[in-house]
Amino acid sequence: MLVEAILLLFVAALLIYLVTKENLPDNVPKGPLSFPGLGSLGSLGSLDYALYLSDMRRLRDKYGDIFLMKMGSKYMVYLCNYQLVKEAFSSPHVVDRAQFKMLWFLTDGVPAGVLFTDGEQWSTLRKFLLRQMRTLGMGKSYMEDVIMKEARKLAKDFEKRVDKPARIPKSVEVSVLNIVWRLVANKDYEYDDKKVIDLMDLMHQWFAYTGPMVLPDFFPILNYLPKFLRNYLLKEHILDELKKKCIEFTKETIEEHRANLDCDNPLDVIDQYLIEIDEQQKNPNGPQFKSDLDLTATIFDLFRAGFDTTSSTLRWLILYVASHPEVQRKLHEEIDSVLRSDEEISLNHKDSLPYLEATIYETHRYCSFAMAGLFHQTSKDIQLGGHTIPKGTHVYACQALCHEDPNYWKEPEKFQPERFIDENGKFKPQKESFMPFGIGRRQCIGEALARMELYFFFAIILQKFHFAPPEGVTLDLEPKQEPLVHYCKDQDLIITLRNTRPEE
Numbered sequence: 001m002l003v004e005a006i007l008l009l010f011v012a013a014l015l016i017y018l019v020t021k022e023n024l025p026d027n028v029p030k031g032p033l034s035f036p037g038l039g040s041l042g043s044l045g046s047l048d049y050a051l052y053l054s055d056m057r058r059l060r061d062k063y064g065d066i067f068l069m070k071m072g073s074k075y076m077v078y079l080c081n082y083q084l085v086k087e088a089f090s091s092p093h094v095v096d097r098a099q100f101k102m103l104w105f106l107t108d109g110v111p112a113g114v115l116f117t118d119g120e121q122w123s124t125l126r127k128f129l130l131r132q133m134r135t136l137g138m139g140k141s142y143m144e145d146v147i148m149k150e151a152r153k154l155a156k157d158f159e160k161r162v163d164k165p166a167r168i169p170k171s172v173e174v175s176v177l178n179i180v181w182r183l184v185a186n187k188d189y190e191y192d193d194k195k196v197i198d199l200m201d202l203m204h205q206w207f208a209y210t211g212p213m214v215l216p217d218f219f220p221i222l223n224y225l226p227k228f229l230r231n232y233l234l235k236e237h238i239l240d241e242l243k244k245k246c247i248e249f250t251k252e253t254i255e256e257h258r259a260n261l262d263c264d265n266p267l268d269v270i271d272q273y274l275i276e277i278d279e280q281q282k283n284p285n286g287p288q289f290k291s292d293l294d295l296t297a298t299i300f301d302l303f304r305a306g307f308d309t310t311s312s313t314l315r316w317l318i319l320y321v322a323s324h325p326e327v328q329r330k331l332h333e334e335i336d337s338v339l340r341s342d343e344e345i346s347l348n349h350k351d352s353l354p355y356l357e358a359t360i361y362e363t364h365r366y367c368s369f370a371m372a373g374l375f376h377q378t379s380k381d382i383q384l385g386g387h388t389i390p391k392g393t394h395v396y397a398c399q400a401l402c403h404e405d406p407n408y409w410k411e412p413e414k415f416q417p418e419r420f421i422d423e424n425g426k427f428k429p430q431k432e433s434f435m436p437f438g439i440g441r442r443q444c445i446g447e448a449l450a451r452m453e454l455y456f457f458f459a460i461i462l463q464k465f466h467f468a469p470p471e472g473v474t475l476d477l478e479p480k481q482e483p484l485v486h487y488c489k490d491q492d493l494i495i496t497l498r499n500t501r502p503e504e
Helices: 002-020 049-063 082-089 101-107 119-135 141-159 171-185 194-208 210-218 220-224 227-234 236-259 269-280 292-323 325-338 347-352 354-367 447-464
Strands: 066-071 074-079 382-384 387-389 394-397 465-468 493-497
Touching (some): 049 074, 074 082, 082 394, 101 210, 101 236, 101 292, 119 292, 141 171, 171 194, 171 292, 171 447, 194 210, 194 236, 194 292, 210 220, 210 227, 227 236, 236 269, 236 292, 269 292, 292 325, 292 447, 292 465, 325 465, 347 354, 347 447, 354 447, 447 465
Antiparallel strands (some): 066 074, 465 493
């Protein structure tokens, strides 16, 4: 019986090998050993950010700045050098996204939205969104007023937590969401709005379980497991719940806009999108703006992009200055030298606050929130770094490794805003090997807005408050055990009103 079982396993392994065997070019990048039907076992398999980053460093040290791996049926190339990333993402043949149906769960696997579509569908929608967001105020004085209003509200909420151990509140996320949501839907939310808080919590669960949820895209056989097993192993029930809530949320938002739509006076991106849908009914051959389903996916893309990355970066900013009192002291001194205690910040003050800007940049570099960015996919065979990258290969830019590359950053392991200050005390941005918003044609469309948000929120919070760990406590700056994104751990801080503190 044992012999028959071993023989059966051998035959099954041979069949898998023959079915999955591909004739790769001889000069593809090197990488760890790949097993038929399974891929490169034990490599980059951790769902823990720190362990995943450690694996990337180990593989880079072994195979170089470009290495190839396989997971199930998918080949993946990791780029660990800024010049390689720049060359790859400047190519028109590395613009597409990897075809993960899990990311189109709202549209039942049909490509939709702006984050994970390709070709004309993506480029037309991206141009439309950029145009509308600029028209509606992104980067202009109107948005300065909107952000200031939210920053004042957030400061008031922080005041409720002073002089006692308190965690950074969820109001940070809602405030950041309200900025982009003002552009997208001409609406904002109260901090205690249960519907929005529940939806954000569910999205955090979705981010946390992205690893298991994406496995069927690499191993299609998993789609045939019974539903109860997919729920247990792949957390598919979380995806189902998120889909239900997102459909309800976006349907309600779309119906409200359609009922109040004034084509001569559109108020937000959704109004403009609905007008485009109506216009393109006259052109049925056009690939964009066809249905509410496309709009639903776009709304969800903007919703999740609107609250997560910027609010998480703001949390890291607060934790880093609380952990580095000398940095916080310099920030307070700079703000006090520029602003009176009763004076509010504006964009006109930006050139006078170089250390503030430098601290924001250093936080982007140091935390590397999106460790490998969003994945690209080659649309044809390309040459990169002396290697052939086959068509259909997933391409990952290892931002975290680029942000710690000693060829560009002196003592990269240190949190040091001074690296962005020149010899004259002026802010000195570094463009090479710095890409928190991505690089190339897929660069984040909300970068200008995110930079404005962080500048205003961080300055107003620092002008009013001092942050420190509780006495005798060292803050934990290691990320949560979640894949690919660098979320900080929830922990207590002592928040103090600066006008009640002794001189620093």
